[in-house]
Amino acid sequence: MSHHPRSNAGEHTPHGPPLVLKHDLPASFVLFLISIPLSLGIAHATGAPLMAGIISAVIGGVVVGALSGAPLQISGPGTGLVVIVAGLVAQFGWAATAAITLAAGVLQIALGLTGISRLVMSLSPAIVHGMLAGIGISIAVGQLVVVLGGTAGSTVPANLALLPGELARGAWGSVAAGAAAIAVLLLWPRVPRLSVIPAPLVAVAFATALAFALRLPVARVDLPDSHALVLPQVPQGGAGTIIAAVVTVALVASMESLLSAVATDRLHDGPRARLDKELVAQGTGNVLAGALGGFPISGGLARSSANVAAGAKTRYAAILQGVWIAVAVLAFSPALELIPLAALAGVLFVVGLRLVSVQRMRTLWQHGEFVVYAATALGVVLFGLLEGVVVGLAIALLRALYRLTHCSVRVEGNRVCVRGSLVFLGVGRLVRELRRLPLGRTVVLELHVDYLDHASYEAINDWREGYERLGGRVRVDEVHDTWYDRANQGKPGRRKTLPGPLPRWFAPWSHWQSTPGAVTLPAQRSSAEQLLAEGDPMLRGMHEFEQRSAPLVRPFLHELALRGQRPQQLFITCADSRVVPNLITTSGPGDLFCVRNIGNLVPTPSAEDSSVGAAIEYAVEILNVNTIVVCGHSDCGAMKALVKGSAARGSHLHSWLRNAEPSLIRFHAPTAPGCADLPVADRLAVANVAQQLDNLLAHPSVREAIAAGTLTLKGMYFDISNARVYLVDPDRNGLEPVPSPA
Template sequence: MNHLQRSNAGEHTPHGPPVILRHDLPASFVLFLISIPMSLGIAHATGAPLMAGIISAVIGGVVVGALSGAPLQISGPGTGLVVIVASLVAQFGWAATAAITLAAGVLQIALGLTGISRLVMSLSPAVVQGMLAGIGVSIAVGQLVVVLGGTAAPTVPANVALLPGELAQFQPGPVAAGAVAIAVLLLWPRVPRASLVPAPLVAVAAATALVHVLHLDVARVDLPDSHALVFPEMPRGSAGTVVTAVVTVALVASMESLLSAVATDRLHDGPRARLDKELVAQGTGNVLAGALGGFPISGGLARSSTNVASGAKTRYAAVFQGVWIAVAVLAFAPALELIPLSALAGVLFVVGLKLVSISRMRNLLQHRELLVYAATATGVVLFGLLEGVVAGLAVALLRALYRLTHCSVSVEGNRVCVRGSLVFLGVGRLVRELRRLPLGQTVVLELHIDYLDHASYEAIDDWREGYERLGGRVQVDEVHDSWFDRADQGKPGRHKTLPGPLPRWFAPWSHWQGTQDAVTLPAQRSSVEQSAASDPMLRGMREFERRSAPLVRPFLHELAVRGQRPQQLFITCADSRVVPNLITTSGPGDLFCVRNIGNLVPMASAGDRSVGAAVEYAVEILNVSTIVVCGHSDCGAMKALVTGSASRGSHLHSWLRNAEPSLIRFHAPTSGGCADLPVADRLAVANVAQQLDNLLGYPSVREAIAAGTLTLKGMYFDISNARVYLVDPDRNGLEPVHSPA
């Protein structure tokens, strides 16, 4: 089940008291310890009242957390809004900025109700993961400055510039507290049963205890003395300036929240975010924050990633942390002020580094998406969140444009194979290759394309007319679609082909065998090529490589990685006219097949090792749910049984002795089914029924049937009519396979 399919399942995730007490409650304490200094720091960096950050942290936890469409996302003062809010405070003052925040919240609610937030799901995973890495680096660099005893700047370049000075003015107190917190975070998971207590909580407690015992000189959490609220006032200025400010705050806060929600989804396996609902919740929070003089709210990846890392499972972690912040600021301010800032910085430093995932980089490198990842991460680090996302999107769009307009052209003799999308940007290369072909030959233009524009059609058609005018012949062979043929009939396709289910069987023998003489290979041919010209199997192998392999490669790659997991053991005859995957519409990895003369399952007491081993392997190792025995019409083995034509002493005669119980069953008085069939075909049906009985002689089969994990089915294939029937073993009769209504 993919992320989108699981999105609606979130509301049904168990969230009873055991889950809340074991996971959400401890996580909320960790969030509470981290949110207070972050909220105060963000407010201080913009010139806003310190209490504005606390107000937004409480509202972001209690209100937005309760309404959120992303249960594990933590909202509070928006880190991506620091520069914007700072300019608004300088231009309008804080009371007017609160009014702008309120109006931005109303706009966010309106946007959420329109469903526009779903566009965020179109983002490339490389962009989202690059954003995660960029924010992680930004967090780590900024918090490293705090660990060294300094005050973090708002940008990464500024923080990097501060590092040499902080190192030169080495402060043992902050460094010791931060180092202890970092060490505990890294080592705590190795402690037995350590998951019962969150590592960040232990890290902060250990660092605080160290500072207290050694009386180290460190900066501690500083809560505001005044609890006065600042109520919103109408901004003074032109309407255009105010509207621009409202739209800017709304869009930046929304984008940060939605991107954070999508990124947070990649950190856990719980319910997926419902982005429309999340945007409405963020807007509601900003309306309340603006009305009470709070800082603009957005979802924060630093807090959200900490929430996930601390083991939170539901939205109650966010709600509780908002409650703890309110209670702590009102009642326990002196105790909180004992916590060293460098200890909290150490926690965030490790959280930031964990967002830079080496495994994600390897995966993106394999999929050739590392450039998008690097562009996004670099942009976030050097310029900011939105700038980084825009940079990543620009690179992703350029790469997508290249891929959508790029086609591959390969020439083998006088066969030209084109794959991809054939548009005017790539047609020049194709025409150059076509013009290099020798004149007067029969050329096959093989098109494996998913789009053909008018310019490309005209170019190919012009070359074809010219080539045939000079005595050559051109055969256009479209494999997966008919773009060229439709254009040739004056009915060109207007859109790319909608992806449908790929065929499960890919052997187009009648197609390529019928045109084998239309293509000639170069005069200097290898021995393999010379053999392929006359050997149908080698021709088939070449055509598999050319046509079928690209279709089945994804399936086979997955099967190679995950191993085979067939659900059926399919026992059938070695007759070349019986193709199991064809008559069952199955593909690679679906059927575990055993084929022999007469589709026989020798009795367990007969001492046969081959079929018995396959049955045991399928039942005991592969855990198949069904065993099918399939007979067929015009079976040579059944004819040999009826006529006794197998030479005594031959391997065939010895093998067919395993079918003697089928003969006895066939001549039994109760065997009255299929009276209208020829004798050999009636015997084939009775033979299938007998093999089902023989299977019951294998202990593993009996045990699986008794446990309800295995069923046996008989099947009969009428070759001449291409009909498949089920075998009724009680009367040795046939039942049609009815199509579902």
Template sequence: MNHPQKSDAGEHTPHGPPLVLRHDVPASFVLFLISIPLSLGIAHATGAPLMAGIISAIIGGVVVGALSGAPLQISGPGTGLVVVVAGLVAQFGWAATAAITLAAGVLQIALGLTGISRLVLSLSPSVVHGMLAGIGISIAAGQLVVVLGGTAESTVPANLALLPARLAGSNVGSLAAGAVAIGALLLWPRIPRVSVVPAPLVAVAAATALAHALHLDVARVDLPDSHALVFPEMPRGSTGAVLSAVVAVALIASMESLLSAVATDRLHDGPRARLDKELVAQGTGNVLAGALGGLPISGGLARSSTNVAAGAKTRYSAILQGVWIAVAVLAFSSALELIPLPALAGVLFVVGLKLVSPARMRTLWKHREFLVYAATVLGVVLFGLLEGVAVGLAIALLRALYRLTHCSVRVEGNRVCVRGSLVFLGVGRLVRELRRLPLGQTVVLELHIDYLDHASYEAINDWREGYERLGGRVQVDEVHDTWYDRASQGEPGRHKTLPGPLPRWFAPWSHWQSSPEAVTLPAQRSSAESDPMIRGMHEFERRSAPLVRPFLHELAVRGQRPQQLFITCADSRVVPNLITTSGPGDLFCVRNIGNLVPTPAADDRSVGAAIEYAVGILNVSTIVVCGHSDCGAMKALVQGSAPRGSHLHSWLRNADPSLIRFHAPASSGCADLPVADRLAVVNVAQQLDNLLGYPSVREAIAAGTLTLKGMYFDISNARVYLVDPDRNGLDPVGSPA
């Protein structure tokens, strides 16, 4: 059996001969067929010897592939370096350019060891996907020209300018070979049970067979003779110019490789890239490439996406494609020269189009990130890879700055509600709204903010002083934090804070309704609003309702499905949802004096009906009985203070079994508690026994669908305990399993 092994990317990935033979070997052949013309084309475009492209392709596959921190990324002659390398060849000559490549590799290794490559992970997904789409469009535009029988230029605008002439006088043989390759690439995956053979390989083979059978007049792969390596020489020129060249090659090759690694990660579900290791691998490859007279190496998204599309699973596809290139150049150059270039162009054309994802566009549009995506695409298409990424990053940073500094201002009568971060960039809008308020009124400035800078504080304070000087009154109501109050006392906050839960969700009315900030405006106050409950309802409508409304709407649609029947005391200090951190729909509650469960033989039917409904209809999985400290019912039992003949006295007779149990020898494991609290613990244990008297409860427990739990709430210490019914004692809640 082939067991999973832990990959160098920190994930468990299955390795072994079956996986390599089934996925990586076929993918490596596809890469090999694509890498040869691509490497030759890049070498030709830079003015370097054609063999320099082959050398870099071999090193990029074998050496960088073996050391890579991004196993599915394919490295070779860098497409993003074409213009730079062409300039270096013209300025210093090829041998000196090789030396610059070697030095750039050393710098890349140093950068990789510092861990600086991790900064690439901070890139916005919209920028990365925009880069993918821009490169895809660039690839498709260039390869379409080749399919039509022309020679691709280095930029999209130049290739688009060539299309009218190529369409008018296209080479029939090139068009036929390219069309067959494109058609095979699109149709082959739709044929059942043939996916073991990768579509790109089928496309190239079909187009080659067609060109050979019909003797089509098409451009074919042209391999150079494998001789005359060019070794590096020291550049002649100013030290500054040479150092600038080294830094430029190192940074551009590094950025292209790291961006490609991040983008490639988004194309597959395999191990994630380790960017520091990848940068060291790229540097090692460039040291060797420079020493042997090769082009600068970088990770390429065109090759990497082809690798993923061809079904590669491990780094062996990269290594093997480097081996195939070396073997082919040495032994099979005549056979490879049968492959028509339009066939390879057709493969890359489809690969490029697939990088432009309509589904991704829709997602980014929903998240309001499409502007960044579109800017990156246009930047890559019109200016180049790094320039396009820079444009996208600039817009993404501006949008992030806007969002971080943006605040919403809503005016409702004489109440002004401000939410967000209040800094100098957004204070102008707030002041404009404040100045529109009628003079001589009582205004409440409600601040839901997580940051307040000095400029914003000064602006608010100046308006407040001016407004009150003209006879008005301003109340500042800070809901989440006290930024304004601290600034007023000369102790301003320094760091942005995350808003915590609203204190008014769990604080008593007396805590916040008596505070100056919560005073209702005189113009809005009515006799009904003097009722604390009415004012609490207003507070719910204004602040809590918008937050809880989505949950309640869902519950209204699908109905209630509580997990627990929660039986507790009617004491106003016991709030079930607070002490269990639960929300609407979680607890089916029954509250009564003393959290009692009368036996089925008792006169009371209310609790019994709730139990039967919860177990039989709602199918709750747990029944909880929760007692508490300082319970008035337990005190009445201990003291016998319930007036005879009263409803309270009649009800508390249901607790007689708890008294009997309490007075039994060794009845309580809570000897340190007051008498009434010890009785409260024993009472919980007794109610759990009473629950077993209900047939529906017994049947559900026997079926394994229901459990019983006892709880005890210490009010003064805000502590919750579990009740052990066997020893009538308390256990700490502890951590969940």
């Protein structure tokens, strides 16, 4: 189940002894088996003491696990820090790297206390995954050198240069151990039933057994005395270089931990991650790791997902796995020293390759973000982690700037439609399109823009004046806002605006026709343009439909014209101009077969008027509608005339309203008081809807369709002033809210 991360959510999961014993204890053993080979492999990959990886695994489990804001995240030696730490070890030595780790932990704590951790959510995923891919490639290339029996260099180009020589040297013992570990790691998850045993453990165990049985000449793990801790020392070098190293370790470790915490949240239904608290916990862990000579710590998604998959429910799984690692190193060091270094390199080789996700590449390609991803990954591989992230960030910002300032220009005959933000970066293309238009014609420049800067206004205005001097006419039609019109009046806008105020189809003619800039015509108008600007509003509405709506609905109407109408509902409602059936039912052409009359009445078959009956028969027998809806509304003039008896005798209205006399009788019946809180005319409108549903049953076609189970009747009531739609309960003349769809 997927959840959105909430950085301020509390932890509410109970963690009593039964829960720990049932779920967390078994999960902790799985994590322990995974963490041992990974911790040793990560440390070896950087040239750090192997014990540094073990120290960090213990601290990441016990300390960070106890303080963590993401209880199910597992922390330990940071995979994403391998390339950085390898460079620091080569430049400063391990003791100074431990001091840098300690300082980075202090910086992480400070960042966590400031609440800055939320900013990680605004970083482009393309940059983050590109960074991880670059790190993965760097790890894989470096560990391939180790598998071939060599010593990895500090950069990818250097390691690539080493590969031919290592291949020629032919250290087949290391190759055999590393290849065995890689093969098992890739194939073990496919073995039925046995795949519950962690693949890294099986891979290292198999490679170790193979090397021992065949007596392969391979370099093996060499654990120093557990008491021989490397204490941190102040790095030697320029202050700027040291500060950059501290900031780099802190930022990368924090980013990896926070992104892993967010991703882990999507894997479980337990408490959500508290990112600030998690960052403080990671910082505390790195302070202790640096003080004890451990590897920099970060949260890892691979270990965290294994924790969730193993059934862990609380932070005790992480704590216990740290305890088991400490016990194993203290009690079983001789067994660990049998492990070939090439086997650990094989595990790290596969881990690195898995950071390069093909599925992620496809997703980013579909969203147009692959360029940012590839640039970041390539930058990390060729230049380093910080440099690669800066390259990716620069490209992402340039693409965002292009998208924010890009406008589309479409020319259709003498109409030029511009959409987007119109700024100086895109004005050149617009002017080129405008200058291609034939001279001496009437041109409509249709602006759908949310921003227009001064350069764009000047360019449009200069072209317009020149075009009109040569005998043409230009009409600037602004659809969503009046940027050009305001600039023309010397009152230019300064900030982007939302589209508004209302789509023209949604609002009455009086609203959009009086909006400044709705139609801007030149001073000299033809008679047709004069009529359009000042004449019948329906004519302007027809013009609006032709220009804007018709191109959008033409494909749908063309299809309806070919296959004929197939509405599912007969909608009987009042002729009141404020009731728009398609608006209140969110429907379109071909959906509703409508009958409108004064008071939404359904005369019985014996009545003199047969038009409504004909529509009912056609809808039920020919169109096969499955629903008939009768919709009344508030402030109904017909109901007011009934209440007041104001229809003049002998008039057509008086004759028509005789069909509503049963509604009056129903309204005054003591057994159906209706909605007591409504005005009298509105209560009558509700009772009238209920009565018309009864009248429908008098029509034979309706009765037969209902008996056959192919037709249902529904009553609706539209409250105009509150824009609310209700269902009518005919048994009590009452109203019910529209239920939410299942």
